[in-house]
Amino acid sequence: MPSASAATRTTLPELPPRNPAHHPLRLLEKARKDGKPLFVSAPMVRYSKLPFRALVRDYGVDVCYTPMILAKEFVRHQKARVADFSTSESDRPLVVQFAASMPTDFARAAEMVMPYCDGVNLNCGCPQSWAIQEGVGCAMMGKPEDVAAMVKAVKERCGKEFCVSVKIRVHRNIEETLRFVSLVEGAGVDYITVHGRTRSQRSSIPPNLDAIRAVKQHATVPVLANGDVFTLRDALHISSYTGVDGVMAARGLLTNPCLFAGFEKTPWGALERFLDYAFKMNVPFAVTVHHVGEMMEEMVTRKERARMVENCRNIVQLVEWLDERFVLKRKGEEGWSEGVDVPRKEVHKKAEVQEVPDVGNLTIQNDVVQVS
Numbered sequence: 001m002p003s004a005s006a007a008t009r010t011t012l013p014e015l016p017p018r019n020p021a022h023h024p025l026r027l028l029e030k031a032r033k034d035g036k037p038l039f040v041s042a043p044m045v046r047y048s049k050l051p052f053r054a055l056v057r058d059y060g061v062d063v064c065y066t067p068m069i070l071a072k073e074f075v076r077h078q079k080a081r082v083a084d085f086s087t088s089e090s091d092r093p094l095v096v097q098f099a100a101s102m103p104t105d106f107a108r109a110a111e112m113v114m115p116y117c118d119g120v121n122l123n124c125g126c127p128q129s130w131a132i133q134e135g136v137g138c139a140m141m142g143k144p145e146d147v148a149a150m151v152k153a154v155k156e157r158c159g160k161e162f163c164v165s166v167k168i169r170v171h172r173n174i175e176e177t178l179r180f181v182s183l184v185e186g187a188g189v190d191y192i193t194v195h196g197r198t199r200s201q202r203s204s205i206p207p208n209l210d211a212i213r214a215v216k217q218h219a220t221v222p223v224l225a226n227g228d229v230f231t232l233r234d235a236l237h238i239s240s241y242t243g244v245d246g247v248m249a250a251r252g253l254l255t256n257p258c259l260f261a262g263f264e265k266t267p268w269g270a271l272e273r274f275l276d277y278a279f280k281m282n283v284p285f286a287v288t289v290h291h292v293g294e295m296m297e298e299m300v301t302r303k304e305r306a307r308m309v310e311n312c313r314n315i316v317q318l319v320e321w322l323d324e325r326f327v328l329k330r331k332g333e334e335g336w337s338e339g340v341d342v343p344r345k346e347v348h349k350k351a352e353v354q355e356v357p358d359v360g361n362l363t364i365q366n367d368v369v370q371v372s
């Protein structure tokens with residue numbers, strides 16, 4: 001087992017060696033034997049951090065991804081490593097996602113995180129203009145030879161056993177996607193995740209399940225499907241329609257981290273559990289309140305959510321705000337994390353019926369949460 005580089009070791013605790021049973025290919029095998037698709041929590045910039053990963057693991061997620069990390073910065077700057085990556089002994093199985101355009105950066109970054117995770121993934125799907133300008137994310141969809149070179153570089157540097165995967169979008173011409181898949185397979189990729197939208201399609205457009213099915217039929221390595229998994233039913237439908245080996249969810253898990261456990265809506269207990277993790281694990285308050293707002297989407301009106309965001313400046317104020325309106329149990333109290341229905345206090349029920357819920361998005365700009 002190679003050891004962490006000195007630079008990485010100064011920021012992360014010594015963790016036990018990787019458990020071979022957590023290798024994503026072993027997990028895929030196990031899921032197949034269990035007769036179910038592998039359930040995966042997607043990479044999400046800002047959000048798929050330690051407390052969120054801990055929460056979704058408690059509710060049926062088999063593998064978690066970190067948010068996308070820029071490999072170029074990660075390998076060059078200690079500050080970037082500290083800011084972008086944190087983990088713990090129980091944070092497994094874990095895949096670390098990088099955005100990179102150079103094989104050396106991707107391979108070096110993979111080597112640095114190798115002792116702390118079960119695989120690395122290359123983001124070939126980020127459609128944001130800054131990513132395209134940097135030549136990363138979905139810019140890589142037009143450069144399959146470069147992606148193949150990056151996969152190969154990781155295998156050469158970290159060894160064949162270390163898991164390398166890619167997360168792609170589909171091209172308008174499916175033949176181009178299949179050619180892409182063949183090239184990265186030739187380079188030794190272990191599995192492929194397909195987000196069934198093209199680089200210009202917004203997330204309001206349904207994913208192209210036929211394109212995902214075509215990739216699955218063509219590929220010799222396992223395939224995960226991504227796009228519009230909001231319930232367990234969606235996950236099972238997508239996997240049986242496309243024949244894939246696993247399904248990955250992003251927005252669905254943000255609003256309902258318990259979807260893979262079969263909950264149709266976020267159970268109240270999950271919120272109590274999340275707050276406990278957020279207290280213990282260090283994330284910016286803006287991220288914590290964003291998660292709480294997402295999870296409470298169907299529990300409170302938009303106005304109430306906006307007020308929560310406006311009035312709470314730290315986690316203590318957030319808990320006070322919740323305490324005023326709901327029965328919020330603390331860890332150790334009987335029934336903590338077990339509640340399903342929203343335990344709204346009588347005095348606040350009036351507010352609940354008077355306000356009509358409407359659509360609203362919470363976004364973060366410069367670490368301040370805004371409602372639009």
Ligand SMILES: Cc1cc2nc3c(=O)[nH]c(=O)nc-3n(C[C@H](O)[C@H](O)[C@H](O)COP(=O)(O)O)c2cc1C
Pocket residue numbers: 042043044045046047066067068097123124125126167195203226227228229248249250251252
């Ligand atoms: C808030 C947010 C952050 C995201 N960050 C990343 C990321 O870091 N890397 C990545 O490959 N995709 C990222 N995505 C895309 C998702 O992983 C996923 O491919 C996409 O949302 C489609 O899945 P869904 O329909 O389940 O949301 C992000 C999506 C959201 C909503």
